[in-house]
Amino acid sequence: MSTALRFDPIRLPPYCQQLRNEVRGFLAEEIAAGTFNPQSPGSANSDDARGFSKRVGARGWIGMTWPKQYGGQARSFLERYVVTEEMRVANAPVRQFFVADRQSGPTLIRYAAERIKQDILPRIIRGEISFCIGMSEPNSGSDLFAANTKASKVEGGWRINGTKIWTSNANVSDYMIGLFRTSPATKDNRRHGLTSFLVDMTTPGIVCNLIGQMSGQMEFNEVVFTDAFISDDHVLGEINGAWKQATSELAYERSGPERFLETYTVLTELVRALGPNPDIRAAEGVGRLVAQLHTLRRMSVSVAGMLEAGREPAVEAAIVKDMGTIWEQQLPHRVRDLAAFIDPDATNHATLNERLAFNIKIAPKLTIQGGTTEVLRGIIARGLGLR
Secondary structure, rough: OOOOOOOOOOOOOHHHHHHHHHHHHHHHHHHHHHOOOOOOOOHHHHHHHHHHHHEEEEHHOOOOHHHHHHHOOOOOOOHHHHHHHHHHHOOOOOOOHHHHHHHHHHHHHHHHHHHHHHHHHHHHHHHOOOOEEEOOOOOOOOHHHOOOOEEEEEEEEEEEEEEEEEOOOHHOOOOOEEEOOOOOOOOOOOOOOOEEEEEEEOOOOOEEEEEOOOOOOOOOOEEEEEEEHHHHHHHOOOOOOOOHHHHHHHHHOOOHHHHOOOOHHHHHHHHHHOOOOOOHHHHHHHHHHHHHHHHHHHHHHHHHHHHHHHOOOHHHHHHHHHHHHHHHHHHHHHHHHHHHOOOOOOOOOOHHHHHHHHHHHHHHOOOOOOOOOHEEEEEEHHOOOOO
C-alpha cells in the first residue's frame, strides 16, 4: 500500500515569533549566568544540566503539547518546534529532558496505565527526570525486529535478560522505554513478538557500561539486563505488538530541527570568518548551504504541522531524517573546504578550527542514530509502494 507524500507549505504564525523572543531572552540569561558556553562544542553536557532542565520546566517549555490534566499546556507542535530550534541553535544543554519531551512522554500518554501517567508525566514537565530509549542491540544494528533481549513472563511481571547498545545517556537517565522480545517472530510476521516496557533504571540487574567516542564524549552506553524484574503495570500498550508503537514513536524522533542542526555551529562560524565581503567562491558555497538548510527547515516545519493536525507522518519524517542527517554529516567537510583560503588572522579562526575538529569527529554517528540511512530508505520505499 503506497502513501502519497505531503509537505504542506506551513508558515510559523506570529505568536511563535513572540515565543522565540522569550526563549532567546531566557537563553541569553543562562549564558550570562555561566550555565553553558554556546561556543564550546561540549556545552550540551553542562554540569548544571539538571538545574537547567528544571528552569526550562518552570518556563513551561517541557511537555508543551501534552494534556493539561498531566501538567502540560496543550500548546501547538509549532510552538514546541520554535523552542527546540532555539535551544539547538544556542547549543543549550537539553539532554536531560529532550528525549522525554520529544518522544517518551507522548508514548506514555498513549500507552501507559493512568497511575503511571499521573506519577511520571508531571515530573517530566518539571524537568526533574530524564529518559533514554532502549532499541538497538549488539549484532542487530538498526534492525529493530531483530531484537533478542528477552522479557520472560513471571508472577506479577517480567524478567529481562540481554543487552541494549548505543543507548544515549542511559547512565544518567531515570527511566528507559525499551523494546523487548516477549515471543518469537512468526514466519509470516517478523514484527510479531516485541513489547514495549517502561523501565526504572535503578532496578536491580541493570548495569550501564559507557562507550567512548573519538570526539571525547561519553554519552553512548551498553545496557546489560540480568534478571531485571519489571512489573506488569509497566507494560506499554499491546503485548507482542510494540512494532506499531515504535513506528509511531519514531515519527516524533526523526522529524525535528535537531536532525539537521547538530553541526550547525560550523556554518555560523564560517560566515563570521568570511566577513561581510566574501569572495565569489565562498559566497556561492555559503549560499548553497543556506538554501539547503532552508529547504530542510521548511520540510521539518511541515511535519510539525502534520503532528499538530493529529497525523502520523512516518514516511515524511523518515525523509527529513534521511536528508537532514546526511546534510549535517557532510556540513563540516564542506565548511572545511570553503574555509581553506580564509585569512588566518580572522578573529574567530581558532574557534572555527576547534568546532570543525569536534564536528568532524561526531559526524559519523549522525546517520546512524534514530535509524540508519538504509533503514530509513526502506521505510520510504515501503511507504511509496516500491517494496
